[in-house]
Amino acid sequence: MATDNPFVDPATSFEEAGRGSSFAIDATLAVGRNASLTLGTDSLIVLDEAFEKRDRSNCCGLWPSGTANTRAIPFYNVLWAELKDSELTLSYASPSAKSVVKAATLKYPIEYQMVELVNKWILRLLDRAYGQSQRKKRAKVLVNPHSGKGSAEKWYYRDVEPLLKAAQCSIDMTKTRHSGEAVEIAERLDIEAYDIVASCSGDGLPHEVFNGLGKRPDAKKALSKIAVVHIPCGSGNAMSCNLNGTDSASLATLAIIKGLPTPLDLISITQGETRTLSFLSQAVGIVAESDLATEHLRWMGAQRFTYGFLVRLLGKTVYPCDIAVKVAIDDKNSIVEHYKREKTNFEPASERRGYKYLLDDDASATSGNEDGLPPLRYGTVNDKLPEGWELVPYDKLGNFYCGNMAYMASDANFFSPALPNDGYMDLVCVNGDISRLTAMNMMFSLESGKLYEMPGVWYRKVLGYRIIPKDQEDGYISIDGERVPFAPFQAEVHRGLGTVLTKSGHMYEAPGPV
């Protein structure tokens, strides 16, 4: 039956349920004299006369409620259900403000002759609530009390822990005491005891977790078994925007509770004698400097980056470098086609790791017996240039920015064609001597994710590169937002080496180029 009310589940209206198709009978549970619970298409529909008396206000209109005595709880928001001591408890994430959810419960007495029916109904509810997502995830939680403006701990107790508990997740929380501690924790982690490592922080802590897992003798297994997830509590929260589609701590927690394991490309960076992993970005030039050289402007909050960017833009600053790139796709139309194909590719996670079809120079494809990190296909920055690579002078370079995710901040969809596990990095190069108007237009295009298509933006999908800064005494290089020495480095990507949780199981949450 058609209904005008957007909050009434279209497939299973109450009247249909009442008319008694066998589906509706199975789907509807009468609980007590004045309440019923119906499994709809997308929602659990609760009809409870007590709602009318309890909360007439409907929580400022945030809760999708059909009428005063019904509530449609999207299955996505259902956290748990259990029958204990003749009482059915439903836990769910209830919206309490525009981008905040809080754990809430509904309780109904159940008569003993209903027990079997209710238990079956609970199984069906949890199937719909979780789908392919693992239930009762075992979480190692890291909280950086110094993240952002120093609120991570407060937000953890207020927004995160109650939801994880309501979803029956097991929690082992550690507050980090110093920089580098998350590396040590991940390196020593009992990977059989946990499913996820969740950082309540900015992007810095997940960077440390990937690197800790990467240092282990069983790095390959650890990186594929443990999902590294992010609960946004810092000043840079790009990871959560891409994977959870939000920079709200509570919404991110819900996304993680319901998240699907997704292989993530990771990038090996060699610089001097070190090899580190990058999961988010590498920047040389205006972006690195706007971020890292404006620490003293922290009081400006997120605006400090824009301010730093504009100052350098107006000065037409250039950052000369020699760069060699191993290109995979170099024209914008083909990049969009590549993205479109991936949108409709639902192959399982197991098919999204390693380079099945790239046999020419791919050592990582043949490294199946190696337990540690995959060998480097292109060697290190100290080796001679790989075959076919050519160092090209970029004397007018303004911005060298390589991304593995789309959003670099909640309002900056820099790399809209980026994909979690296509095995490529997205590389943006822009000259520093472009007109100020062109540069400003590029900046404005970030919000809509259209930067890649702007004239003057050189956008490529690449497998590796070497970059050697020149004619500059000192400067800024950023790896995942952290400063590293101003020295040559080389990068190569490993397809699906890491693991994260996403909502879709294969895409980022940013709107893509199409």
Ligand SMILES: Nc1ncnc2c1ncn2[C@@H]1O[C@H](COP(=O)(O)OP(=O)(O)OP(=O)(O)O)[C@@H](O)[C@H]1O
């Ligand atoms: N207790 C601590 N004291 C000082 N630094 C810490 C502590 N715990 C973690 N760190 C370090 O803080 C750095 C930044 O952390 P985080 O991931 O929270 O990013 P963030 O707050 O967004 O950072 P920023 O504000 O610098 O962008 C990490 O590199 C981490 O090593």
